[in-house]
Amino acid sequence: MAIVSRKVSDLSGQDGADHEFATVVVRQHPELDQPKALDVLAAEVEAFKEIGDLVMLEVTLPTGHTKNVAMKLADFNKLAPDMPKVLNEARGTRGRLPGTRIGNGNG
Secondary structure: OOOOEEOOOOOOOEEHHHHHEEEEEEEOOOOOOOOOOEEEEHHHHOOOOOOOEEEEEEEEEOOOOOOEEEEEHHHHHOOOOHHHHHHHHHHOOOOOOOHHHHOOOOO
């Protein structure tokens, strides 16, 4: 008697060799409270249609709750009269805030 192990697609149930599989992580879905990983055949990935130019946002509310938002680029750009300027002048998420100095200010 032998034990046979096989890998099957979470989408179609078709089996394949390990090297034929991709991992797809569902990071946000209305019915999920945490990310989930799917094993899918690489050929099945081609069925995933991209929406186009998206802007991915991480929004932290005053309560501390964080949520991810995906928007079409055209809709995002409508949020401000000159969005390229707003983005160019926005502070970065790493390092010191613009205008801050190192030291105690005595020299």
